[in-house]
Amino acid sequence: MTGSKPVEIVGGGLAGLALGIGLRRAGVPVTVFEAGDYPRHRVCGEFIAGLEEGTLERLGIQNVFEGSLRHEGVQWFSGDQAAGKMRLPSPAVGISRFTLDARLAGLFLAHGGKLVTRHRVTGKPEGEGRVNAAGRRRAAGSPWVGLKAHVRNLSLTSDLELHLGDGAYIGLAPVEEGWINVCGLFRRRAGLGGDTPRGLAETLRGSGLKGLAARVEVAEFRPSSVSAVAGFAFDRRVGRGRGVVLGDTCAMVPPFTGNGMAMAFTGAALALGPLVDWAAHGVAWETVSARIHLALQREFRLRLGSAAWLHPLLLNRHGQGCLRGLTRAGLLPMRPLYHLLH
Ligand SMILES: Cc1cc2nc3c(=O)[nH]c(=O)nc-3n(C[C@H](O)[C@H](O)[C@H](O)COP(=O)(O)OP(=O)(O)OC[C@H]3O[C@@H](n4cnc5c(N)ncnc54)[C@H](O)[C@@H]3O)c2cc1C
Incomplete structure (x- = not known):
């Protein structure tokens, strides 16, 4: 696409690189600034639940999951006691961040993206033509x-x-x-x-x-x-009024859902069309950022609210006892819960 305006992305994690690849495939010039380098280990459960094939196709990143594992069975324990077995309604993907992030970075470069590593952006991470995908926001006093x-x-x-x-x-x-x-x-x-x-x-x-x-x-x-x-915190809703923000910067879901990575990819896929409209078709930045915010809010509102409600149950004895009892009685509504959370 000739005459496209360039997009800058702050953060070369999952959301930033996936978006960068999608934009490059649409012919948009992209620079990703990444504070670290690849490959690197990240604190992450490394199983991805609720990842949709359509999202990966829209971004053009299906191949980075080659050779990844598929997990369906879950055995859960409360303290040292086995408390129940369950099957996930659809398989979760198993892949390390060491491999996944490095593969995404390689694919972004192969599509002609400019990747500036070991470069921490210190100025404003949002603004016209700039996407903030810098991951977890700092939360002072986080527990x-x-x-x-x-x-x-x-x-x-x-x-x-x-x-x-x-x-x-x-x-x-x-x-x-x-x-x-x-x-x-x-x-x-x-x-x-x-x-x-x-x-x-x-x-x-x-x-x-x-x-x-x-x-x-x-x-x-x-x-x-x-x-x-x-130093991080979880969100009940999608952050607003901060320009185009994706991945954990937009909203961080508790990790028990195994859905944070899928949300990073889904957010990138939702932002792709509006950003191409800005870069190549002259749509105003304010219009584009409002469209993206609305799409993210619609997509993530229910799962963020449901996860925030369930999270405390997993962390205290009473909640765990309740879950154990429901599982033993075969009354834990696994499918509806899964659909609320993904
Ligand atoms: C304990 C824990 C367990 C988890 N387990 C799972 C799980 O099992 N499954 C799951 O799906 N999700 C899990 N998650 C969530 C998942 O890790 C995130 O949702 C996902 O990494 C979000 O991707 P992202 O692209 O938004 O951020 P990141 O992948 O964190 O990428 C952000 C990038 O921005 C860079 N950066 C930051 N600031 C700057 C700056 N100023 N300039 C330049 N670069 C910058 C960082 O170096 C980083 O590479 C877990 C999270 C935690 C905390």
Whole structure:
């Protein structure tokens, strides 16, 4: 497309790179600014639930999932007790961020995108022609800490395991080359271990998950995969009035849904058409950003509200007891819940 105006994207994570690829395929000049580099480990559960083939096709990113795993069975535990088994209504995708982000970056470059790595944008991340996809917004006083590591030689009881502890939940999800991603969300408290193999085991033990800590302790750790993140918060609704914002910058859903990555891709796909209209067809930026905000709000409102309501249940004893009882009685409405959350 000749005569297209250029788009700048702040943040080369999932939303930024996927949007960049979609725009390049439409002939729009794109620069992505990324504070880090590739490949790199990210704190993430690394299973993607609710990812739609149509979204990937619109963005042209189906091939980056080649060789990824499909997970359907979930065994969940409350403390050290097995509490129930379930099947996801549609399979979740298993792929590490180490591989996924690097593949997206490679595809963006192959489509002629300009990628500026190790460059943290310090000015305003939004404005005409600029998209903010810089990930989690800083939340002062946040009560959450995320911890992850890849381990091997640990046998699973199902495709995926979910462990509910005291103020914590942890997912175990296989990714490539036999590695299993162990990733947890922990309520901040005294005595949390650091981002080392021993620190992860200590944190699990301190969350009432002694059995899981013992399994993790004897596993093989993937070098440099242990990572931690803090200072983030979850949203009940899509942020407004901040220009074009995508992915976690727009709204961050609690990780138990396994839907944050799918939301990053869906948001990029929803923004693609309006941004091409601005770049190539002269539609005003204000019109385009309002259209994108409305589309994101329509798409994500229900799942953000439902996730915000359910999240506290997973983190306290009463809520966990209630879930356990419903599962044992065969009364947990798995399908309707899944559809509300994805
Ligand atoms: C503990 C935890 C577990 C999770 N588990 C799952 C899961 O199992 N499944 C799932 O689907 N989702 C999960 N998520 C959510 C998922 O990780 C996010 O929703 C997803 O990464 C959002 O993608 P994004 O592109 O918005 O942000 P990111 O992937 O974080 O990308 C943002 C990028 O912007 C860059 N950046 C930031 N500031 C600047 C700047 N000023 N200049 C330039 N670059 C900048 C960053 O370096 C980063 O690369 C989890 C989240 C947490 C915290």
